[in-house]
Amino acid sequence: MSPNTPLILTHYHQGPDGLLAELKLNRPQALNAFNQSMCESIQTHLNAWILNPEIKGIVISGTGERAFCAGGDVRALYQACLKDPDTAHALLRTEYQLIHQMAHCPKPLISFCQGLTLGGGVGTMIHARWRVCAPNCQWGMPEARIGFFPDVGTNHALPHYLDALTPLLLLSGDRLNAGDLHHFGIVHAVVDYDQFEPLIQTLAQTDWHHTAIESTLQQAHHPCAVGPWVEQGSKLLEHSQNIELDILQHALNTDTDPWIQSLGHALSTHSPTSLALISALYQNHRPTSLAHCLNIELDLACFCLHHPDFQEGVRAHLIDKDHQPHWQPSQFSKLDLKALSARVAHAVQAQRLTFKS
Numbered sequence: 001m002s003p004n005t006p007l008i009l010t011h012y013h014q015g016p017d018g019l020l021a022e023l024k025l026n027r028p029q030a031l032n033a034f035n036q037s038m039c040e041s042i043q044t045h046l047n048a049w050i051l052n053p054e055i056k057g058i059v060i061s062g063t064g065e066r067a068f069c070a071g072g073d074v075r076a077l078y079q080a081c082l083k084d085p086d087t088a089h090a091l092l093r094t095e096y097q098l099i100h101q102m103a104h105c106p107k108p109l110i111s112f113c114q115g116l117t118l119g120g121g122v123g124t125m126i127h128a129r130w131r132v133c134a135p136n137c138q139w140g141m142p143e144a145r146i147g148f149f150p151d152v153g154t155n156h157a158l159p160h161y162l163d164a165l166t167p168l169l170l171l172s173g174d175r176l177n178a179g180d181l182h183h184f185g186i187v188h189a190v191v192d193y194d195q196f197e198p199l200i201q202t203l204a205q206t207d208w209h210h211t212a213i214e215s216t217l218q219q220a221h222h223p224c225a226v227g228p229w230v231e232q233g234s235k236l237l238e239h240s241q242n243i244e245l246d247i248l249q250h251a252l253n254t255d256t257d258p259w260i261q262s263l264g265h266a267l268s269t270h271s272p273t274s275l276a277l278i279s280a281l282y283q284n285h286r287p288t289s290l291a292h293c294l295n296i297e298l299d300l301a302c303f304c305l306h307h308p309d310f311q312e313g314v315r316a317h318l319i320d321k322d323h324q325p326h327w328q329p330s331q332f333s334k335l336d337l338k339a340l341s342a343r344v345a346h347a348v349q350a351q352r353l354t355f356k357s
Contacts, residue, residue: 008041009063013204018056020204021049025062031070032062034120039094046101056208057108059200060128062121065136065193068112071119074146078314081305092151092301093353095120096294099153100355103127103290108208112200113137114193118175123152127290130213131186133178134193135224139186140175144278146317147271147309147327149300155281156293161186164240165229167282171248171275172263179226188214189221228259235260243283245275246332271309271327276335280344291355292348299347 007027013020023045025032042060049055062068072095080088102109102124111125114134122141125131133139141150150170158166161184169176181187191199199220206212229236235257242248245267252264267275277300287293304310308328316325329335 028064031067067116069121142173146313299350
């Protein structure tokens with residue numbers, strides 16, 4: 001891919017009453033992972049389109065069938081932490097400001113996701129008013145695997161759809177498939193990837209009232225099979241009642257179902273510090289709004305950036321790829337849970353971001 005290739009592509013679809021503007025993430029060699037330039041470019045386009053009376057609606061999509069967006073550029077974040085932590089903090093602030101802007105977009109906003117939709121990709125798609133995915137969509141928040149913290153507003157958004165399953169999904173870092181996403185109401189339609197463009201063309205010709213958009217998406221939807229998050233839902237809810245991390249891990253490991261056992265194994269490979277932060281937030285400090293959530297997440301994300309587990313997690317999984325991180329500490333029993341709970345309580349009061357109304 002040429003260094004001059006634009007990271008964001010735009011296209012305008014003519015409709016009877018105006019234009020449908022499409023913004024396409026265009027970094028397929030990096031699975032469309034966000035960097036700061038991409039976030040700033042998206043913000044610029046959204047600002048212009050919101051003010052343009054000819055634009056009736058907005059679509060956000062990604063280049064290539066492999067991924068809508070595999071998250072933020074973790075390597076860039078890692079390098080920024082080593083050289084200039086302020087740059088890393090600024091990258092997160094830009095991304096979170098974008099998430100808030102998308103969630104409060106005054107014009108209809110539709111996300112189309114396919115393949116890997118992880119981390120920042122989840123945040124980008126879930127805060128759109130309408131959401132479409134392809135059957136190959138693999139959707140999740142794997143941050144605890146690299147010693148980070150699930151962010152981009154998901155700690156506010158996910159409980160609306162997953163309720164008590166939310167912390168288990170975030171702790172395990174597991175993925176939902178397209179059938180799961182539709183079952184939980186996270187997407188409004190599952191559509192073959194090669195039908196994305198025809199559907200966008202159809203939407204451009206649609207009366208851009210909510211009922212017309214929803215009807216168009218319902219007609220385009222093709223049912224697909226759900227996965228274990230739906231099939232094992234009642235048992236997972238039962239396990240989710242276990243508040244203590246070591247008790248939860250033991251309950252998952254000793255379940256009779258091999259897939260549920262795999263969730264327990266995942267917990268054993270993730271950063272104990274990250275897991276404790278996730279657990280503490282869900283036990284005692286639920287966000288009250290998206291803005292509140294993003295402020296909490298920014299504070300905890302910055303804490304994680306400076307914790308040795310983040311550097312170690314990136315090294316193990318993305319740089320050396322030995323997949324053998326050495327966490328500090330390495331076990332739940334060695335965590336200072338009171339200190340981590342106090343850190344979360346501090347984050348709940350943090351005011352690192354201000355948002356335009």
